[in-house]
Amino acid sequence: MSFKIAIIGAGSVGFTKKLFTDILCVPEFRDIEFALTDVSEHNLGMIKAILDRIVEANKLPTKVTATTNRREALEGARYIISCVRVGGLEAYADDIRIPLKYGIDQCVGDTICAGGILYGQRNIPVILDFCRDIREVADTNAKFLNYANPMAMNTWAAIEYGKVDTVGLCHGVQHGAEQIAEVLGAKSPSELDYVCSGINHQTWFIELRLNGRPIGKDELVAAFEAHPIYSKQEKLRIDVLKRFGVYSTESNGHLSEYLPWYRKRPDEITRWIDMSDWIHGETGGYLRYSTETRNWFETEYPQFLEAASKPIDPARRSNEHASHILEALETNRVYRGHFNVKNNGVITNLPQDAIIESPGFVDRFGINMAAGITLPEACAATCMASINVQRMSVHAAIAGDIDLLKLAVLHDPLVGAVSTPEEVWQMVDEMVVAQAQWLPQYADAVPAAKERLSKSKVKTREWAGAARRSVRSIEELRAEKAALKQAG
Numbered sequence: 001m002s003f004k005i006a007i008i009g010a011g012s013v014g015f016t017k018k019l020f021t022d023i024l025c026v027p028e029f030r031d032i033e034f035a036l037t038d039v040s041e042h043n044l045g046m047i048k049a050i051l052d053r054i055v056e057a058n059k060l061p062t063k064v065t066a067t068t069n070r071r072e073a074l075e076g077a078r079y080i081i082s083c084v085r086v087g088g089l090e091a092y093a094d095d096i097r098i099p100l101k102y103g104i105d106q107c108v109g110d111t112i113c114a115g116g117i118l119y120g121q122r123n124i125p126v127i128l129d130f131c132r133d134i135r136e137v138a139d140t141n142a143k144f145l146n147y148a149n150p151m152a153m154n155t156w157a158a159i160e161y162g163k164v165d166t167v168g169l170c171h172g173v174q175h176g177a178e179q180i181a182e183v184l185g186a187k188s189p190s191e192l193d194y195v196c197s198g199i200n201h202q203t204w205f206i207e208l209r210l211n212g213r214p215i216g217k218d219e220l221v222a223a224f225e226a227h228p229i230y231s232k233q234e235k236l237r238i239d240v241l242k243r244f245g246v247y248s249t250e251s252n253g254h255l256s257e258y259l260p261w262y263r264k265r266p267d268e269i270t271r272w273i274d275m276s277d278w279i280h281g282e283t284g285g286y287l288r289y290s291t292e293t294r295n296w297f298e299t300e301y302p303q304f305l306e307a308a309s310k311p312i313d314p315a316r317r318s319n320e321h322a323s324h325i326l327e328a329l330e331t332n333r334v335y336r337g338h339f340n341v342k343n344n345g346v347i348t349n350l351p352q353d354a355i356i357e358s359p360g361f362v363d364r365f366g367i368n369m370a371a372g373i374t375l376p377e378a379c380a381a382t383c384m385a386s387i388n389v390q391r392m393s394v395h396a397a398i399a400g401d402i403d404l405l406k407l408a409v410l411h412d413p414l415v416g417a418v419s420t421p422e423e424v425w426q427m428v429d430e431m432v433v434a435q436a437q438w439l440p441q442y443a444d445a446v447p448a449a450k451e452r453l454s455k456s457k458v459k460t461r462e463w464a465g466a467a468r469r470s471v472r473s474i475e476e477l478r479a480e481k482a483a484l485k486q487a488g
Contacts, residue, residue: 011043131162168340
């Protein structure tokens with residue numbers, strides 16, 4: 001087979017390498033072309049050198065090109081994969097820092113909550129540019145695979161306004177299933193069969209079977225509470241499991257941001273989170289992790305390049321959906337996964353226009369969703385709160401409507417639990433002004449926002465959050481990795 005895959009945001013070096021090696025684990029795909037594009041020539045150069053080394057070491061005919069000219073990369077592409085982070089770590093730092101001034105403590109801030117909503121405002125204009133280019137220069141039947149957050153908002157905009165065949169992809173379901181299989185004592189995650197459905201980062205394991213045997217709430221609660229690690233790291237998720245009756249895919253820290261109950265007071269935050277790793281609830285945890293990862297990669301790049309000389313091992317192919325979807329579409333080997341698509345009746349008790357994440361099957365005819373799923377009422381209610389925020393956020397981003405943007409932030413569950421309307425109005429003004437360079441649709445609104453900020457009497461505070469850690473130096477990271485290696 002010979003076709004072209006374009007990767008936008010290919011400067012996400014580690015993730016691009018994973019997607020690349022996964023795809024090349026499919027024997028029929030050895031003769032394809034990868035076109036890498038990114039706004040950073042520096043990052044493009046690094047990832048191209050790594051992928052070239054992989055191709056050379058494995059004696060493959062695979063073609064790899066790299067360019068900052070996006071349309072050139074997209075020209076004739078059959079598949080387009082996006083893993084962009086518009087504004088980079090600079091904008092992301094404001095997504096965490098500014099809401100903290102108003103008492104909003106986020107662990108990740110990339111899906112909803114104040115940070116996730118502004119992230120969507122930065123992404124959506126760019127997503128629509130991608131879609132325009134795809135319609136104009138890509139293959140006639142091109143498929144857009146979006147990995148970038150905020151997943152639901154980006155996918156919503158691409159489908160509804162970009163008019164491109166789009167699917168959103170995430171790995172939260174796979175990770176949650178692996179966790180459940182472990183606590184239940186399975187020898188392999190493949191022993192667990194499940195139905196998981198909802199919206200991205202709020203999907204719910206509504207049916208579980210281990211080797212064909214149904215698993216109920218009480219057994220699952222007991223298994224998690226008996227686990228020596230997860231009982232400490234996943235306190236919030238276990239509490240939600242007890243109250244809702246089903247387990248959530250998303251991590252302890254992520255899930256805490258989508259609910260109005262666990263992060264609204266500092267003493268409550270420290271009660272429910274775990275500081276053993278960023279993902280369990282640390283203030284700005286993902287920002288710290290991303291910063292450390294970038295610094296580590298820049299410093300240790302020669303080692304990453306050397307590691308690229310190793311043979312590709314199909315047994316180490318990851319469970320990221322992209323390679324499996326492409327394999328199913330091109331070879332007709334059926335793949336079952338969980339995909340972000342427009343609802344259109346798949347989940348009976350969520351809105352038709354919502355972007356849902358639910359089971360589907362892929363073959364040469366495309367992605368075929370399993371329809372007629374009904375969520376437990378509490379799960380549907382929690383998803384609905386986020387869907388309403390997502391819808392308003394997408395519409396605000398399309399129209400450049402700062403008033404609608406403020407209403408979207410006001411209706412966010414955690415923001416509403418912490419902040420007053422006056423605080424929300426000022427916070428959004430502050431975030432739009434701080435991020436104006438990435439928000440072209442709000443250019444006309446920025447002068448008035450600056451004027452309001454100059455006259456505002458709403459009090460703020462400089463607050464690091466309830467559970468903040470400093471970014472570790474390269475030396476500290478090296479020492480920690482060495483200690484872990486020595487420990488076994």
